[in-house]
Amino acid sequence: AAGVIQSPRHLIKEKRETATLKCYPIPRHDTVYWYQQGPGQDPQFLISFYEKMQSDKGSIPDRFSAQQFSDYHSELNMSSLELGDSALYFCASSSGAGDNYNEQFFGPGTRLTVL
Amino acid sequence: GIQVEQSPPDLILQEGANSTLRCNFSDSVNNLQWFHQNPWGQLINLFYIPSGTKQNGRLSATTVATERYSLLYISSSQTTDSGVYFCAVEPSMDTGRRALTFGSGTRLQVQP
Numbered sequence: 001a002a003g004v005i006q007s008p009r010h011l012i013k014e015k016r017e018t019a020t021l022k023c024y025p026i027p028r029h030d031t032v033y034w035y036q037q038g039p040g041q042d043p044q045f046l047i048s049f050y051e052k053m054q055s056d057k058g059s060i061p062d063r064f065s066a067q068q069f070s071d072y073h074s075e076l077n078m079s080s081l082e083l084g085d086s087a088l089y090f091c092a093s094s095s096g097a098g099d100n101y102n103e104q105f106f107g108p109g110t111r112l113t114v115l
Numbered sequence: 116g117i118q119v120e121q122s123p124p125d126l127i128l129q130e131g132a133n134s135t136l137r138c139n140f141s142d143s144v145n146n147l148q149w150f151h152q153n154p155w156g157q158l159i160n161l162f163y164i165p166s167g168t169k170q171n172g173r174l175s176a177t178t179v180a181t182e183r184y185s186l187l188y189i190s191s192s193q194t195t196d197s198g199v200y201f202c203a204v205e206p207s208m209d210t211g212r213r214a215l216t217f218g219s220g221t222r223l224q225v226q227p
Contacts, residue, residue, distance in 0.1 A: 042201060044217075
């Protein structure tokens with residue numbers, strides 16, 4: 001079965017640089033979520049999109065922005081990177097259809113290292 | 116927001132042993148999921164279980180929604196079961212779907 005695809009899998013950036021993370025949800029899933037997991041921590045919700053519109057916002061810094069495109073893929077844009085942004089970034093997708101309403105499936109993550 | 120507490124925080128088992136992991140949550144939920152995060156960082160879906168009992172091989176889970184807790188049972192543990200087990204919940208809301216709030220996880224180490 002198709003899974004959530006994220007790219008790149010690993011990214012190394014310098015402080016104050018920008019980064020763009022991409023997410024391709026499971027086909028026919030209408031909701032995308034972004035989470036950030038710092039070292040030794042649990043995943044924290046950043047932002048979500050339902051049918052290409054922003055639907056919810058968590059602890060996302062103002063330096064970050066995201067959008068969902070007409071083909072349902074999503075991008076997380078991160079500017080003025082700081083050392084503390086080093087983390088594993090997950091994208092998850094879900095659907096309102098089927099028996100398991102809003103069951104979220106996670107991609108493999110993008111490991112961002114800021115030097 | 117909703118609070119999710121997992122216990123124990125750390126667990127060391129010998130191969131073949133059984134274990135029970137607990138997740139308590141502070142409010143009613145639409146969705147409760149258990150995940151296994153393997154040493155490579157991948158979050159693997161184990162169960163979608165907002166209520167009731169499910170079994171999948173050596174793993175089973177029970178959620179008692181009225182008492183706001185869920186249990187994950189691992190039987191005949193194997194070294195490949197090592198990793199962090201997360202419980203995550205979506206709080207009940209009037210409309211729309213919400214993100215998951217994760218517990219702090221149980222770090223399991225299975226020794227040969």
